[in-house]
Amino acid sequence: MLIYPPNNHQTTSSNIFFIGSARNFCTIQNNSVALFENGNFAHTLNLNLGVNPIDINIDGENFTREIIVSASPTLSPLAYAYPYPYYANQESQDRYSLESIIVRPNRIDFHSGNIKPEIFILNPQTLILKASDNLKNNLNWIHYRDETYKLINIVPKSQDEYQINFALPCSFQELKQSKIENSKFWSCDYSPQDNNIVPTNIIHSNNIPKTHIICLDPGHGGSQSGTVSPQGLQEKTLNLQFAQLLAQKLQDNNINCFLTRNEDQEISLAERVEQAKLNSATMFISIHHNALPDGRDPILEQGISTHYYHENARLLASQLLENLTSLTSLKSAGLYRQDLFVLRELPNIPSVLIELGFLIHPTESEIISSIEFQEQASEAILRLILAIHHEE
Numbered sequence: 337m338l339i340y341p342p343n344n345h346q347t348t349s350s351n352i353f354f355i356g357s358a359r360n361f362c363t364i365q366n367n368s369v370a371l372f373e374n375g376n377f378a379h380t381l382n383l384n385l386g387v388n389p390i391d392i393n394i395d396g397e398n399f400t401r402e403i404i405v406s407a408s409p410t411l412s413p414l415a416y417a418y419p420y421p422y423y424a425n426q427e428s429q430d431r432y433s434l435e436s437i438i439v440r441p442n443r444i445d446f447h448s449g450n451i452k453p454e455i456f457i458l459n460p461q462t463l464i465l466k467a468s469d470n471l472k473n474n475l476n477w478i479h480y481r482d483e484t485y486k487l488i489n490i491v492p493k494s495q496d497e498y499q500i501n502f503a504l505p506c507s508f509q510e511l512k513q514s515k516i517e518n519s520k521f522w523s524c525d526y527s528p529q530d531n532n533i534v535p536t537n538i539i540h541s542n543n544i545p546k547t548h549i550i551c552l553d554p555g556h557g558g559s560q561s562g563t564v565s566p567q568g569l570q571e572k573t574l575n576l577q578f579a580q581l582l583a584q585k586l587q588d589n590n591i592n593c594f595l596t597r598n599e600d601q602e603i604s605l606a607e608r609v610e611q612a613k614l615n616s617a618t619m620f621i622s623i624h625h626n627a628l629p630d631g632r633d634p635i636l637e638q639g640i641s642t643h644y645y646h647e648n649a650r651l652l653a654s655q656l657l658e659n660l661t662s663l664t665s666l667k668s669a670g671l672y673r674q675d676l677f678v679l680r681e682l683p684n685i686p687s688v689l690i691e692l693g694f695l696i697h698p699t700e701s702e703i704i705s706s707i708e709f710q711e712q713a714s715e716a717i718l719r720l721i722l723a724i725h726h727e728e
């Protein structure tokens with residue numbers, strides 16, 4: 337059974353992985369594909385620009401998959417940011433939080449016309465920014481990949497034009513050293529009327545109320561199956577199974593919780609966020625199982641990752657990652673700051689998304705779909721929530 341890629345798959349990647357399973361053998365372009373003990377495979381093949389007809393034979397059944405490769409876009413985001421509506425004051429739509437900056441290899445954009453600096457140009461190691469004094473004075477960090485880094489300095493170039501120096505691009509090591517530490521503020525409130533930017537303090541996760549209401553969000557559902565394991569197990573099913581197990585454990589320990597879906601049903605991201613708000617959730621945990629974009633190595637990449645967007649969720653995300661990797665056999669695949677809807681749209685409570693291992697991985701898929709792993713992982717999350725509960 338071939339799980340990925342689908343026929344007529346379009347990509348900009350120069351290679352693609354084939355995920356699936358076989359009883360006896362699999363050949364791709366007449367080359368024998370290595371099968372894992374469980375029959376699963378993850379085979380990477382180089383592609384040419386245009387249509388790539390790929391001949392596949394699984395256990396004697398022949399078929400062709402066409403993969404269409406188009407030229408990759410010249411701009412790929414290295415980091416991102418934009419002024420972002422400040423949801424804490426929903427009644428005042430004219431307030432914005434300045435959350436981060438979008439950096440691309442050749443230029444930088446602000447995704448809003450409301451904040452004055454609109455055009456940024458990136459030199460190899462600098463940014464030229466047309467900015468008001470207010471904005472310039474409040475830019476002191478940049479988000480790059482999964483980390484936040486401090487500015488080195490800002491040098492005036494001309495009226496309303498400043499050169500902003502980051503340690504970028506350089507080795508990842510160097511970037512890590514320039515990481516911002518214990519910043520006094522994370523975001524800025526911005527009011528277009530008076531063009532005023534006011535730094536706001538970081539809200540820590542331990543400021544959450546004493547009575548916890550945990551919103552568990554099993555990702556995908558209905559026609560949105562999410563990713564699929566080499567043997568055909570759909571992510572939406574595993575997400576729900578795990579979330580229900582965790583919910584039971586929380587309830588057994590007298591922790592209030594509810595699920596955004598309790599069956600195989602399609603719900604939008606906005607509805608998930610709405611449910612958390614309507615039920616006054618104090619914490620939002622979205623449950624997912626991971627896959628990879630085209631061009632990555634499906635055998636090398638393994639482990640659990642946690643994702644947050646607002647700084648008030650960072651501590652929870654890192655503690656969840658630590659508990660999950662110490663109480664299960666899976667390693668860490670990292671802590672990421674990511675602009676995901678369910679994380680971004682819940683700025684007032686810690687909102688974290690967990691990827692409980694790679695469902696496309698030939699062997700990890702088997703581990704993470706086992707009851708044993710799910711017991712360990714749900715126990716790891718339960719213990720952390722209980723620990724937070726007892727701290728307060």
Ligand SMILES: [Zn+2]
Nearest residue numbers: 555562624625
């Ligand atoms: Zn998912």
